[in-house]
Amino acid sequence: MKRKIITSLIIIGIVIVILILLQNTLGNFKLRILNLAGIYVIFAVSMNLINGFTGQLALGHAGFIAVGAYTYTLLVMDSDLKSMNFFLEPIVPFLSSVHWPFLPAVIMGGLLAGLAGLLIGAPVLRLRGDYLAIATLGFGEIIRTVFTNTQSITNGSLGLKAIPMPKSFLFIEMKNAFTWWVWTAVIITVIFHFLLVSSSYGRALKAIREDEKAAEAMGVNIFKHKVWAMVISSFFAGIGGALLASLMTTIDPLMFRFTLTFNILLIVVLGGMGSISGSVISAVVVTILMEWLRFLDQGFMGLPEIPGLRMVVFSTLLLLVVLFYPRGLMGNEELSWNKITKMFQRFHMQPREVRK
Amino acid sequence: MNLLEVKGITMQFGGLKAVANFNLNIDKNEIVGLIGPNGAGKTTCFNVIAGEYVPTQGKVFFEGRDITKSRPDQITKLGIARTFQNIRLFKDLTVLENVLIANHLNLQSNIFSATFRLPWYQKEEKIMYERSLQLLDQLKLTQYKNEKASSLPYGLQRRLEIARALATQPKLLLLDEPAAGMNPQESKELMYLIQELRDKFDLTIFMIEHHMPVIMGVCQRILVLDYGVTIAEGTPKEIQSNERVIAAYLGVEHIA
Numbered sequence: 147m148k149r150k151i152i153t154s155l156i157i158i159g160i161v162i163v164i165l166i167l168l169q170n171t172l173g174n175f176k177l178r179i180l181n182l183a184g185i186y187v188i189f190a191v192s193m194n195l196i197n198g199f200t201g202q203l204a205l206g207h208a209g210f211i212a213v214g215a216y217t218y219t220l221l222v223m224d225s226d227l228k229s230m231n232f233f234l235e236p237i238v239p240f241l242s243s244v245h246w247p248f249l250p251a252v253i254m255g256g257l258l259a260g261l262a263g264l265l266i267g268a269p270v271l272r273l274r275g276d277y278l279a280i281a282t283l284g285f286g287e288i289i290r291t292v293f294t295n296t297q298s299i300t301n302g303s304l305g306l307k308a309i310p311m312p313k314s315f316l317f318i319e320m321k322n323a324f325t326w327w328v329w330t331a332v333i334i335t336v337i338f339h340f341l342l343v344s345s346s347y348g349r350a351l352k353a354i355r356e357d358e359k360a361a362e363a364m365g366v367n368i369f370k371h372k373v374w375a376m377v378i379s380s381f382f383a384g385i386g387g388a389l390l391a392s393l394m395t396t397i398d399p400l401m402f403r404f405t406l407t408f409n410i411l412l413i414v415v416l417g418g419m420g421s422i423s424g425s426v427i428s429a430v431v432v433t434i435l436m437e438w439l440r441f442l443d444q445g446f447m448g449l450p451e452i453p454g455l456r457m458v459v460f461s462t463l464l465l466l467v468v469l470f471y472p473r474g475l476m477g478n479e480e481l482s483w484n485k486i487t488k489m490f491q492r493f494h495m496q497p498r499e500v501r502k
Numbered sequence: 503m504n505l506l507e508v509k510g511i512t513m514q515f516g517g518l519k520a521v522a523n524f525n526l527n528i529d530k531n532e533i534v535g536l537i538g539p540n541g542a543g544k545t546t547c548f549n550v551i552a553g554e555y556v557p558t559q560g561k562v563f564f565e566g567r568d569i570t571k572s573r574p575d576q577i578t579k580l581g582i583a584r585t586f587q588n589i590r591l592f593k594d595l596t597v598l599e600n601v602l603i604a605n606h607l608n609l610q611s612n613i614f615s616a617t618f619r620l621p622w623y624q625k626e627e628k629i630m631y632e633r634s635l636q637l638l639d640q641l642k643l644t645q646y647k648n649e650k651a652s653s654l655p656y657g658l659q660r661r662l663e664i665a666r667a668l669a670t671q672p673k674l675l676l677l678d679e680p681a682a683g684m685n686p687q688e689s690k691e692l693m694y695l696i697q698e699l700r701d702k703f704d705l706t707i708f709m710i711e712h713h714m715p716v717i718m719g720v721c722q723r724i725l726v727l728d729y730g731v732t733i734a735e736g737t738p739k740e741i742q743s744n745e746r747v748i749a750a751y752l753g754v755e756h757i758a
Contacts, residue, residue, distance in 0.1 A: 338617065345616040346606050346627060349595070353603045356592035363552060363586075365578035365607030365670050374613055478594065 169322045183433040184328040188335045190413040190425040192382035198419035200375040201355030203279040209286030212402035213262045214255035214384025215391035221251035235297045248312040252388040259384020260377045267376035294399040305398025420478030511560035520546040521730045533707045535721035543730040544710045552584045553577040583672035585663040587679050593652035601634040604669035641665045677709035681716045
């Protein structure tokens with residue numbers, strides 16, 4: 147137990163040092179990608195809780211992200227900004243004067259997303275497999291459609307612009323405060339999920355994934371545990387959504403289509419269903435690739451401009467992973483020093499291990 | 503008062519009456535067997551008692567409490583644990599984790615005190631570990647505790663399923679064909695194990711079994727089901743000489 151705490155403190159320390167270095171060396175554009183990567187880590191890890199650990203194929207993530215993003219935006223904007231945005235139809239009076247600081251607004255975004263997770267999860271989590279996937283996908287889209295049509299609350303399809311970014315981190319003004327907020331949230335999210343899945347409740351969630359009937363026969367209240375997983379997962383999705391809104395500085399309902407859910411699902415599957423470290427690695431890699439591969443879209447080696455060509459790379463990647471690593475990069479195991487040293491040993495010592 | 507009281511259970515699936523008017527009383531510390539040809543409705547009976555199915559008619563009482571409509575996890579909490587006919591372990595988890603999960607139902611701490619490892623959760627977790635290790639020790643599974651459940655040989659998987667059921671601290675243990683697929687030596691060991699467990703854990707056992715030496719050797723009382731109907735009840739001796747039972751198993755000679 148003590149060794150674990152020490153290693154996690156060391157890892158957090160390393161992350162902080164890397165962040166300090168990156169902040170001072172990276173340009174604005176690259177820093178933005180770093181922030182986006184952090185936000186995607188939050189999305190992927192939280193989705194992994196319900197999909198990977200609990201084994202429930204829930205595809206409503208984009209909807210919860212939208213709830214978080216809109217809640218945050220409406221709370222954090224001051225009344226001038228709001229009247230500027232809502233030129234077609236004025237905002238409802240009780241929202242026009244609210245003006246919250248950054249942190250409470252983000253947390254509120256998470257809480258409301260968690261509430262949405264509860265309201266949707268409670269009826270829907272009685273379904274299983276494909277039916278659950280379809281129902282949650284539908285609810286995700288419903289949230290988006292509702293946001294499109296509530297002109298006086300969300301400004302509908304016009305979206306909200308000029309969302310302010312935080313200028314200080316924990317009351318200290320600094321240049322890259324937002325990066326610190328994002329990565330603090332990342333660290334908290336990752337640690338929370340690590341602790342949760344290694345607790346007795348985490349074991350119960352895994353039991354539900356392995357065999358629902360047996361878990362129930364062992365006294366696990368399946369429904370309650372599923373709903374908890376859903377609520378926690380959507381809470382963190384909402385936090386991520388709030389940060390995403392802040393990063394993008396502009397949101398509109400079209401950002402939260404189900405393709406967003408599938409992008410996150412891609413990350414989770416590549417990293418390994420049921421592996422937090424897998425999700426973290428794959429979220430960072432995929433986000434960076436998404437930006438780096440943009441040159442493919444702009445035409446290269448004499449090819450004409452083909453928008454969306456980089457997505458072909460991801461489809462190929464997904465196909466290859468499903469073919470050769472059906473359980474993703476990490477399977478359902480976590481990265482540990484033991485495994486890393488073992489991997490190197492394997493490279494050095496044996497020509498090839500016979501697979502059992 | 504009987505520990506388990508089943509009153510006139512009928513379980514109907516569409517046009518099929520899987521179990522018809524099934525009655526059963528089990529006293530504390532008894533070992534009762536349930537036999538019958540394939541498809542006789544034995545496992546359906548189990549599923550009704552364990553809460554998997556709500557019977558079409560009839561009631562189930564456990565320690566005088568009506569559990570007919572309770573959920574499986576509620577029934578397990580009250581003290582009925584079960585094993586499955588086709589082993590249903592948590593395959594990807596370790597042997598120790600399998601047993602730990604069965605301890606989860608007694609956990610008092612909520613999800614947040616568990617996640618943040620608050621002192622009272624840590625205390626409970628420690629007790630859970632100790633109890634699980636002790637149980638693995640009693641069932642001679644300690645050396646496999648960090649292996650994946652699916653990697654165990656068949657006989658040990660059966661034993662792990664029993665260990666997992668025991669970890670829920672049951673009063674009544676339902677064993678669904680515990681000797682299925684075992685060789686004579688293994689089934690003999692199982693017989694001793696069942697009796698030993700009954701004494702050690704102060705259990706009452708209700709078991710389905712096809713393996714006649716096991717059921718005749720272990721049970722004090724046997725019920726015979728055929729096409730959902732109870733055709734006989736009695737001591738092993740009585741059952742062995744019961745004509746209807748022999749007819750059900752071997753068929754009746756028709757003289758044309």
